[in-house]
Amino acid sequence: MIDFHCHLDLYPDPVREVRDAEAAGIYVLSVTTTPRAWVRTAQLAKGHKRIRTALGLHPQLAHERHNELGLFEELLPRSRYVGEIGLDGGPGYREHSALQRKVFDTVLRLSDKGGGRIMSIHSRHAVDEILERLAAVPGAGLPILHWFSGSATQLRRATDIGCWFSVGPAMLRGAKGRSLAKAMPRDRILTETDGPFGKGPNGPLHPVDAWVAVKQLATIWGISPGEAEKQLLDNLRSLSASGPDHIRARSPISQRTIA
């Protein structure tokens, strides 16, 4: 099972989350919201071979933490994964759009300079801007749009420029989320929980709840949960085979497709 976007460090007991994920054999991408949080969050994953820690600077914190970009640059060589990054054009955040853009553009530029990264991206109310920027810096790496909530047209554009997607139980609960997931290329989807922000009927989701998304995808795809799980693991394998240099060489993103 896979939880490719989870905030392990933000649960009340992160050590317990790591232990439970390990016991259940789950592959976890542990995303962070600030460079400062990365060091101790990466420490949590030490010795756990299925957990990777992504270096992030969350768009909702960009206006408070943009001064950590220097630290981001310093830490970037130590992580193959970047996230959570992105833009948020929703109420309460759009007034900070200039700083959000500065942070996101800097992260893309540094990732490009560093040979490319696998990136977990937040795109709420900002899909067009995100796609424009990804297309402008194709060497930044492989973008995975997490909890995508744009339109069907935006989804097609994202797919055309080579984006992947991570989807979770909270997104797939609604009809819109399910219809978007149905339109995503089946070989470019991973499951996520976005816990503890992602919620289920019993409160915050945990990595083990990624199984709910596997079952939801199985229904959407019209196959068994076992077959869906196999597809998702194949996807993870093909993603992992893309090393940074590899990503740059075969990045499907191009200026041409976005124009």
Ligand SMILES: [Zn+2]
């Ligand atoms: Zn998140």
